[in-house]
Amino acid sequence: MRTLDIKLFRDLVRLWAQALAIALVIAGGVSTVVLAVGSLRSLEETRIAYYERHQFADVFALVRRAPKTLLTQIAEIPGVAAVQGRIAKLALLDIPQFSEPATGLFISLPEDRQPALNRLYIRLGRMPEPGRGDEVVVTEGFAKAHAFRPGSHFAAILNGRKRDLVVVGIALSPEFIYAIGPGDRMPDERRFAIVWMSEKALASVYNLDGAFSSVILSLMRDASEGEVITRLDALLDRYGGQAAYGREDQTSHAFLEHGLDMLRNMSRTLPPIFLLVAAFLINVTLSRIVALEREQIGLLKALGYRNAAVAWHYIKFIVVIVTIGVVIGSAAGTWLGTFVTEMYGDFYRFPFRVFVQSSDVYVAAAALSLGAAIVGAVRALRDIVTLPPAVAMQPPAPPRFRRLLPANFAIRNVLSQPAVMMVRNISGHPIRAMFTIAGMSLATGILIASLFLNGTMEALIDVTYFLSDRQDATVSFVERRPLKAVNQIARLPGILAAEPFREVPVRIRNGNIDRRIMISGRPRDADLNRIIDTDLHPVVLPEAGLALSSWLVHILGTQVGDFVEIDLLEGRRRTVSLPVTALVEDYFGIQGMMHFDALARLMREAPAVNSVSVSLDANERDRFYDAIKSMPTVSGVALQRVSLANFRDALAVLVTTMANIYIGLAAVIAFGVVYNSARISLSERARELASLRVLGFTRGEVLRILLLELAVLTLLAQPPGWAIGYGLAWTLQTKMAGELMRTRLVVEHSTYVLASAMVIAAALFSALVVRRRINQLDLVTVLKTRD
Amino acid sequence: MADLVFSARALTKTYTSGETQVLALRALDLEIFAGEVVVLLGPSGSGKSTLLNIMGGLDHATSGQLFFRDQELTNLDDRGLTAYRRQHVGFVFQFYNLIPSLTAYENVALVTEISDHPMRPDEALALVGLEPRVHHFPAQLSGGEQQRVAIARAIAKRPDVLLCDEPTGALDSKTGIRVIEALLGINAQLGTTVLIITHNASIQDVADRVLFFADGQISRVHKNKARRTAAELVW
Incomplete structure (x- = not known):
């Protein structure tokens, strides 16, 4: 078989461009899978390792003030492995040369040692020394945003008194991979810090000696989280405990999980x-x-x-091409996977990365590619080897062309002769034309499925930041304040409008499905925090009942008019039943909304607020900031403009980069398909085209005949491509939707245009290559020999 | 009388082309003997190539019988015909049908690798006078040289029969004569039975017998009293 192998090698060299184009299509498919699965597994393993090595807690609870002696009782709850009591307080920060108000979440550290749970990863510097009340450790993101190093100073207003603090350490914590300040939607590392300081110092500031305000637990492997939470709530109730929650309701974990979930859904759908x-x-x-x-x-x-020998020869040919594709795809996929893992790892500030080798993915992707290629080749081979050699050596019999229209309707009068040839050639090989169209439609489709994400994200930004939450800033209070606090804020410099906002944690239930959510109370005619219904129109809150995120309604399996059960988790705990009266279109989290007064009646309290939404005069911003910084009741200010910028930054990492990688790979596949279509149809028709040249057709005319067909097939492929693209986009959008974030499916017209333009560009490039080939057609050889 | 190589009884071949049926061979009877040089003459569509293809195991007959020695070819399946071609038959086609990506040597090696007692490829190429061109690709060879590579490829396996379909069809007279010379040389040296299809009536003089074809049948058989050499041919 040696000579056949020489033929194989020489054929590969001769067809190198086409072989490479096919290999690239395979590489595109293989690398998406390798990239997606590889990066996902690496990030999941990294998170597991991070959580384990740093003893990330399982259950979290806040109390007003509970004695440390209670910790022994908590430790005795069956299933609890470890308990850590600590002090956790929000306070405004005063940072040199930084006008915006920043917030710190102050967390106490045991003297002279790491906490048993949620241990810190010290990047730089050290832990505070015992007895040094001014020494603090801060989160790395915050330190980087302000160029803080050990030795840097800043101030904080702790319990109404300004204190100077010195940074001694810069750290990371599994509890604050994603740290979101009060009233904010996105992390802002400039304006929100986790500040760890000595327990003794923090206790004396807040009068919490021998007491704790936050407790975290780790559970035994077989413990029931629900039971532990019930017992913990019972113990903490009389100390002003807010309902305890597990990891899935812990902000950082939930956001990280959501980020990984988006990656997971992308990798389960697109690749x-x-x-x-x-x-x-x-x-x-x-x-x-x-x-x-x-x-x-x-x-x-x-x-x-x-x-068998003939078949084996061609299968070897295919194995070589597929192997080249799989090797390129695996290498590119591994490289891209590492890149994505690093990028996500940097974004989440993982202290280390665990890279997982997924050999099963390589094998599966290679096997599928090889299988598909061999099946394709064998299908063609089966048709040919069953022919007697005498027949196979003849060119195939001309297909039976038909008149498409009655004979007396002279198509010639309407179409030129080349156009007639093109129409007959397409209608004479309907299956071939159909496969070509299908290939190009799929190429357009996967391009749309990669391109639409950017448009969808813009739509999400539009609804969230410009239709719904239109305030410039949200001022949050340390504790809930009476309604008159709104007037105080409204009188601050630069305030153009102020609206009250009350938030109450509840557990919402329908049958056996429940979720922990916040119910917000807003004025009926709220103009800043507007409520947008599923038709994207602002709606007025109904006097009674509950407006719910449409996603939440979908999860609960309920509908407008039904009653849902609500466990109030703040103030006097009780369970009430409320009607669902409206559906809200929102894309972040799941929530309930009520009329401000109705919520106060439900809570059996005088109207109160947790935060105030304001619209600001931009020229007065600095005076407003200064005023806020002197208000001890304020825990933080969230700025919409900053939130949007941070959201875009996060999108750039979590969505845009991934989408761009997929766009690139889709473009490679699209190009490979179109190029091969053009090259193969040239080979299939070489004799026919050479005959035309012999008959006196110019190169340009011959080229036009061939390209006309390519152009018509490319254009015919676009509408089904758009439909496929929309379907794929819908699938992806549906799979990526979750409780923390979801999107409205928006496929912009420009997305369709861009996808089609990319496929058409590939067709034009292929046309150029084909033109060179047509110029090189050796007329005599083509007519005389049949190679 | 020499041994019988081929014998055909009522051999019939019908092609279906679209809605029309074409009767390519009509109940043809034929005998070919070992060591003979036979020329098949006749107009296009008279059935020469169809007969040659069936004799070479490249195509199936519709009805009738064809024997190679004692073996009935018309009974063989695809696998049997492949074995028959591999062991006994050498082909020379009008358009040479060389593999363009293989050199002259390699085109011959393609066959010697799957034969039981082949010559060496260079030996076969020497027999057709192509020693200096063994490492050239088909595109670097003239038409006559390409056809001689095809002959070398056909004879390298030491076949019992050499079936040549218009071997000089695409060649000028001088080159054509060299090709015929090569074929007769093989017949003389190896005793191979040679069947040549041609449109060129002057080639008939080199044959032992000439079979004239018309409408799927042998209309006439002519026996040459003396065979001319290739050098004596003129066309």
Whole structure:
């Protein structure tokens, strides 16, 4: 078989451009899978390792003030492995040369040692020394944002008194991978810090000697989280405990989980589609390439080669191409996977990364590609080797062309002769035309599925930041304040409008499905915090009842008009039943909304606020900041403009980069498909085109005949491509939707245009290559020999 | 009388082309003997190539019988015909049908690798006078040289029969004569039975027998009293 192998090698060299284009299609499919699964597994393993090494707690609870002696009782709850009592307080920070008000979450550290749970990863510096009440450790993001190093100073207003603090250490914590300040939607590392300081110092500031305000627990492997939480709540109730919660309601964990979940859903949706599309395309392409070898197959058989030997020869040809594709795809996928893991790791500030080798993914992707390629080749081979060699060595019989229109309707009068040839050629090979169109439609489709994400995110920003939450800033209070606090804020410099905002934690239940959410109370005619219904119109809050996120309504399996059960988790705990009266279109979190007064009646309290939404005169911003900084009741100010910028930054990492990688790979696949279509149809019709040249057609005319067909097929492929793209986008959007974030499916017109433009550009490039080939057509050789 | 190589009884071949049926061979009877040089003459569509393809195991007959020695070819399946071609038959086609990506040597090696007692490829190429061109690709060879590579490829396995379909069809007279010379040389040296299809009536003089074809049948058989050499041919 040695000589056949030489033929194999020389054929590969001759067809290098096409072989490479096919290999790239395979590489595109393989690398998406390798990249997606590799980065996801690495990040999941990194998180597990981080949580384990730093003893991340399982259950969290806040109390007003509880004696430390209670910790022994908590430790005795069955299933509890470890308990850590600590002080946790929000306070405004005063940072040199930084006008905006920043907030710190102060957390106490045991003297002279790491806490048993939620241990710190010290990046730089050290822990505070015992007895040094001014020494603090701060989060790395905050330190970087202000160029703080050990030795840097800043001030904080702790319990109404300004204190100077010195940074001695910079740290990371599994509890604050994602740290969001009060009233904020996105982390802002400039304006929100976790500040760890000595327990003794913090206790004396807040009069919490021998007491704690936060407790965290780790559980035994077989413990029931629900039971522990129930017992813990019972113990903490009389000390002003807010309902305890598990990891899934812990902000940092939930956001990290959501980020990974988006990655997970992207990797479960797009890459398999890419790989299947690539598999389909190589199946079709290789089937056509093998079909072109018909005469050589006939010759080999005439010379006495057995069917199996001939088939094996072509399968080897395909194995080589697929192997090249799989190698390129695996290398690119591994590299991209490492890149994505690093990027996510940096974004989440993981102290280390665990890279997981996923050999099973390589094998599965390679097997699928190879399988699809071989099936395609064997389909063509089966048709050819069953022909007697005498027949195979002849060119295939011309297809039976039909008149598409009655004979007396002279199509010639409407279309030029080349156009007639094009129409007949397409209608004479309907299956071939259909496969070509299908290939290009899929290419357009996967491009749309990668491109639409950016448009969808813009739509989300539009609704969230410009339709719904239109305030410039949200001022949050340390504790709930009477309604007159709104007037205080409204009188601050630069305030154009102020609206009260009350938030109450509740557990909402329908049947056996429940969720922990916040119910917000807003004025009926709220103009800053507007409520947007599912038709994107602002709606007025109904006097009675509850407006719910439409996603929450979907989770609970309820509908407008139904009653849901509400456990109030603040103030006097009780359970009430409320009607769902409106659906709200929102994309972040799940929540309930009520009329401000109705919520106060429900809480059996005088109208109170947790925060105030304000609209600001931009020229007065600094005076407003200064005024806020002197208000001890304020825990923080969230700025919409900053939140949006941070949201865009986060999107850039979590969505845009991934989407761009997928766009790139989709473009590679699209190009490979179109290029191969053009090259193969040139080979299939080389004799016919050379005959036309002999008859006196110019190169330009011959080229036009071929390209006209490519152009028509490319254009015909676009509308189904748009439909496929929309379907894929819908699938992806549906899979990526979650409780923390979801999107409205928006596929912009420009997305369709861009996807089609990319496919058409690939077609134009292919046309240029084909033109060079047509100029090189050797007329005599093509007519005389049948290679 | 020499041994019988081929014998055909009522051999019939019908092609279905679209809605029309074409009768390519009509109940043809034929005998070919070992060591003979036979020329098949006749207009296009008279059935020469169809007969040659069936004799070479490249195509199936519709009905009738064809024997190679004692073996009935018309009974063989695809696998049997492949083995028959591999062991006994060498082909020379009008358009040479060389593999363009293989050199002259390699095109011959393609066959010697799957034969039981082949010559060395260079030996076969020497027989057709192509020693200096063994490492050239088909595109670097003239038409006559390409056809001689095809002949070398056909004879390298030491076949019992050499079936040549218009071997000089694409060649000028001088080159054509060299090709015929090569074929007769093989017949003389190896005793191979040679069947040549041609449109060129002057080639008939080199044959032992000439079979004239018309409408799927042998209309006439002519026996040459004396065979001319290739050098004596003129066209």
